Amino acid sequence: RINRSGQALVGVFPLPNALDRGVTRGAYNYNFQESLDVPKRQHVARIDYHPSPRDAFYGRVSTWYGDNQGYNVAAGGSAWGLVKLHYLFTDDSGLFNYTRVVSNAVVNEASVSIRHSTENGPPLSDADLAGVTKAQTGFTLGQLNPSINPLGIIPQARFTGVPGNPAAITYDGRTPLTGDDKLYTFNDTLTFVRGAHTYKAGMYVEHVRNEEGPTATFAGLYDFSSADANNPGNTGYAYANALLGNFTSYTESTTRPGGGGLANVAEWFAQDTWRATPKLTIDYGLRLAWYTHYRHETGGASAFSLERYDPSKAPRLYFPALVNGVRVGRDAVTGATVPAVLIGALVPGTGDLTNGIVLATDGSYPSGFKDPPPLLPEPRVGFAYDLKGDGKTAVRASVGIFHNTRMSGNVNWQATRNPPLQLNPQIFYGSMDTVLQSTGFNFPSDVQGFEKETRTPTLYSYSLGAQRDIGWGTVVDAAYVGSQSRHLLQTRNLNIVPYGAHFVPANQDPTRAGVALADNFYRPLPGYANVWFFENSGKADYNALQVQVNRRFTKGLQFGLAYTLSRSRDYTSNNETGTGANMQIATYQNPDVWNYGLSSYDQTHVAVINYVWDLPRASARWHNAVVRGLLDNWQLSGLTTVASGAPIYVTYTTVDGADITGGGDTSRFNGGPGAVNPTAGSLVPNLVGDPTLPSSQRSLTQWFNPAAFARPARGDAGNSPKDVVRGPGVTNSDVTLFKNIPLGGSARKLQLRWEIYNVFNQVQFATVDSTARFDAAGNQVNARFGQVISTRPPRVMQIAVRFVF
Template sequence: LTDRAPTVGPLYQNPTFKNISPRVGFAWDVFGDGRTSVRGGYGIYFNTNNQQNLIVTVTNPPVTPRPVVNNPTFPVPSFVGSLSVRPVQFNLDNPYVQVWNLNVQRELWFDTVLTLGYAGSRGVHLLRSNDVNVPTPQLRSDGTVFYPVGQSRPNTAFTTIELKSSDGNSWYNALIFEVRKRWSRGFSAQSSYTLSRNIDTTQASTFFSDATNGTTSAFPEPFGIDYNKGLADYHAKHNLVLNFIWEIPFARNLKGAAGKILNGWQMAGIAQMRSGNPLTVFVQRNRSRSQWSPSLGPGIGQDRPSFAPGFTHETAVTGDPIRYFNPAAFVLQPAGTLGNVGRGSLTGPNLRTFDLAMVKNTRWAGLGERTNLQLRIEAFNLFNRTNFGVPLLTAFTGAADNEQPVSTFGLIRSTATSSRQIQLGLRVTF
C-alpha cells in the first residue's frame, strides 16, 4: 500500500499438498425390515481458481505496459494519481466446500417413499474483490463511522487498489421434505419442498461474478469482510417442485385405426413455486465519501441508503410491478456515513410456473422392431403466469451530497420467464 512505483514480482508459486478431500457416509436399516433407513454423509470438495483472474491481471499494468505514444517505456517514472490496479493475493488458497447431509427415509407402501432430511455446506477460501486503498473513517462514540470531506487515499499514487483475495465464506442450511412414488402401474410422481438459508460474504464480489440482482459484496477494507455478509444472490427460502409421468391407459385394448391413434399416449408435467431472490437498494453516488470504486459489476462503488423510521425490509416491499418498493421506506443517510439497508435484505418477486407435455409413442414396424415414432406436444408456462424480473434498484441519484429520489425506482421492466409457449415435435428412434 505504500510503494509509489509499480513493480512486477513473481507469479503464483504456491503449490500445496494439503488438498485432501475425504468422504465418509453411512446407511442404517433401523428396524431390519428394509422399510426405514437413516443415511448420512460428509465430504470436502476443492475447486480450482478462475483462470480469468490470472489472465486479466497479467495482461494489464503493471505487469504489461500499455503501448501508447506518451508511455514508451515502463515502469513510468512518475504519473498522476489516477492509475488503478488489480493485484491478486500472492498465496491464493484453493477454495473448498464442506458438504454434509442426514436424512430419514420411510417406505409408506409398496412404491412410495417419504424422506425427511437436512443438508448443509460451508464454503471456505472463496474468491472476492476488495478496494484496500480507501481512507480510514473516523469512529464515532455511537459506533458508527464518518468520512470527513477531502480525505486522501493511503497511497496517493493510485486510485483503486482492487485486491483479489481468497478469504470469502459461505454457509448453507436446508430442511428437505420429499415424497416419491416410483414408476409402477404406468405412473410416477415426486413432490419436494426445501426450506433453506444461504449466506455468504463473496457471492457478488466484483470480478468473480455478475451480480445480476444488484447484491455486491466487495466493500472498503476498514469495515471487514462481514460488512456485506448477507443472503446469497441465488438464495430462495421456499422451493416446492412437483412432477409426474402418467401412461394414459384408456385405449390399451382398442384395435385398428382407433387403437393406433388413441393408444401409446403419456402425459408429463412439472410445477415449480419458489420465493424470490435477495435484492439490494442503492444510492448511485459515493455518498459515504469512502472513495470506494471497484470497476466491475452492477452496483459496485455505490452506497446503500437507510430505512425510514417505521419501515423494515418486509414493509418496504409492495410487490406491485409498477412500484415494487415503497419509495417512502428509504431515506438518504447523512453524507459521510453508511446507510443501514443490508446487502440482500429485500426479497424479489416470487416464481410460479407449470410445464406440461403430451407424448404419443408409435411402433414403426417398417424400419424394424425397435423403431419408434414419437409425437410431442409441449406447453411451457401453461397458465401464462407473468413472473416478474428484477426491479430498478437505484433509489437516489444526482450530484454528490445532493442526491434526489429516482422516479423509476422499483419499476420492473422485464420478466424472469417467457409467456406461454406451445411447441410440436417429431422424433424417430431406431
C-alpha cells in the same frame, strides 16, 4: 475540411430508418433487430470390447458444435449491426477405459481421457470482415503498433456528449476470439472385497491448459467527445468532430499478450464400506489432494506484489495549477507545465512504472505468484442404518471435507495484461492526420495482484436424513443438509481512497473551488489506479431442510414432490470474471457486516412437482387400427415450480450529484446470475423503517415500502443491508405431450413432441426498481422506486419430431 479517415469511420454507420419524430421524439433515428442463426450438432460414439470374461474395454468419443451467428453475439461488436461474427463453441472429448477382474474379490478400473474446448469468433465471411477493415472502408491512417492488428481492422470510436445513446464503433478486445482449453486426465481405482468390507483405493491426475484469448485495444480507440470544452478542435457535436478528424483522446495498447495457463492436480484416496451389522453400514475414508497454481506457459504474465511496492519509487503526477489564469498541469518538482487535459498523467521519466510488479519469470517469487499449497487431507465418514432390518426405513448421515483445487482460468488471464507487458498510453486534443507524430502519456492504470500466502477454498459438508418406503412404490425422504465454505476467492481493491478523503482540505483542487482532486492524487498506493487483489478470504454457509416424495414409474404413472426450506449466505455470489470487481469485498468496512448476507440466489421456499403419465390406451376399449394409431401411445409429463423470491439490494442516486461518502467502499452487493438486480449501484441508503410489505399489500406499483429508505447525511456510508427485501417469486408450470408412433421392431419409433413452457401463461413479475433517487432536501423522487418493471417470459411452445432407432 473533412478528414478522409474520420469520414470513413462515420460512413460505417447505416443510414437512418426511423424518421418519424412523432414516434422517436428525436431520441433515436435507427431501429435494428435480428434473429441469430444457431446451428448445433452433437455426436456420441461408444465401442465396447470384451476379449475375455475378466477383461473389458470401452472407448467413447463425443463432439459438440454450437455456433451463434450474427451481429449481437458473445465477444461481438456494436449491437446496432457493425459486423457479423461467429461465436463458435466446440467441446470434443475422448475416453478409454479398461476394467480387469483380477480375482473374485479384486477389480481394477483405469481410464484416460482428453477434452478439448474452443471458443472462436471469426467474421462470418470475408465480405463481413472487409466491411470493418481499413482498406475497404477508406480509412487510410496507420497506427502506433500495427503488428498487433494484422487484419487491419478499423479503430473503435466513441461519440460521447451526444444526448441519448449515441451509436459507437465497438468490438471485443479479443476480436477475432481464439479461446482454447485442454484437459488431460488419468484415473485408476482398485476395489477389494473381503468379508464385510469393500475396500477402494486409487488416484486421479489431471493436467489443464487454459487460453482465454489475447486482448488489447489493438486497433486504437478514438474519443470524439463534444463534452470537453477545453478541446480546441471541438465543434460542439461529436460526429462533426469525427468528420473533421478532431479527437479528444486516442488510446492504443502497446502489445496484445496471450498464451495459456498451465496447472496440475493429483489426488489419492482410500476408503472402506463396512457392513458392520445387518442393519448398519459405515463408509469412511481419506482423500489427499495436491495441485499447482496456474502458471503462464511462456512466462508472459506479471502481478502486483504489495511486499515489493516502494512508495518512494512512485511516479509523479501532473497536478492542476493556474498559470496566468489558465488551468494547466504542472510537475510539482520541475515546474514544467502541460495542457490541462494531462492533469493526472504520469510525469515521464519519474519513478518506476512497474513499482511492485513481479514478472512470472522472476525466480525469486513463487510460480503462479502464490506459495505452493500443502498436501490437503479430506477425511469423510458416513453411515446408513436400517431401523427395523426390513429395508423399509433407513437413517443416513455423512460429514466430509472437500477442496476446490482448480480456479477459473480468467484469474490467470488477467495477469497477462499488467504492466510492463501491456501499456495503454493516451494522446489528447489532436488531429487524426498527425496522431502518429504525437506523444502518448500514461495515466495510473488498474493492476491485479494475488495473495501470496494463499489458502485453498474448503467446503465442510454434513447431512442427516431418514427415508421411509410407505408402499405403493412410494418413498418419503427428509433430510437436513448443510455446508460451510471457507477461503473462497474474493477481490479487494487495495487502492480505493478512504471514507471522507474527498473532504480533506489537502485533497482539494487548487484551481476549482469546492472540487476535490481526482482519487489518483491521494490513493494509498500512488502511481496506480485500482489495485485488484485476489485473495482467499471469503466464506459462505448453506442450511436446508429437504423433503421428497417419489413414486416409481408403476402402472403408467410416476410422480415426485420436492420441497426445500433453506438459507444460503455469502460475501458475493459471482464467479470471477474480468478484473474480479464483481467479487469485491470491503476494504475499510468489516466484510462480515458489510458484505455477508443472503446469497443473490437464496430462495427460502422451493417446491417442485414432477410427473409422467402414460395416458390410457383407447384401443383397450375400442379395438381397431384407427383408434390404436391415433389414440394409443400418448404420454403427458410436466414440471411445476413454486418458489420464493431472491433478495433485492437497494441503492440510491442523488439529483444534485452530491458526494455523500467522500470515498470508501463501493457496492456491498455483488449478485450472481440469479440476482434480481445483479448490477446494483454503490451507494447504500439508510434503513429507517420496515421495507417489507404484507403479501396482501404488495402490487405491481408497490412491491416494497419505499418510505423505509432515506438519504444519508454527508459522511454517512449508509446502513441498509444487502438483503433487506425480496423480489417476486416464481409460480410456473411446464407441460410436454408426447405421441410415440412405432415403426416396426422395438427399437424404432417416431416421437411427436409438443412442449409448452408457462402453460397457463401466468404473468410472473421479475425485476423491481430498487434504486432510490433523492433530491437535496432528502425527498425520494424516483416514481418507479419499489415498482415491478419487468416480467418473466410468457408462454412459449415448441413442436418437435424425433426419430429413434
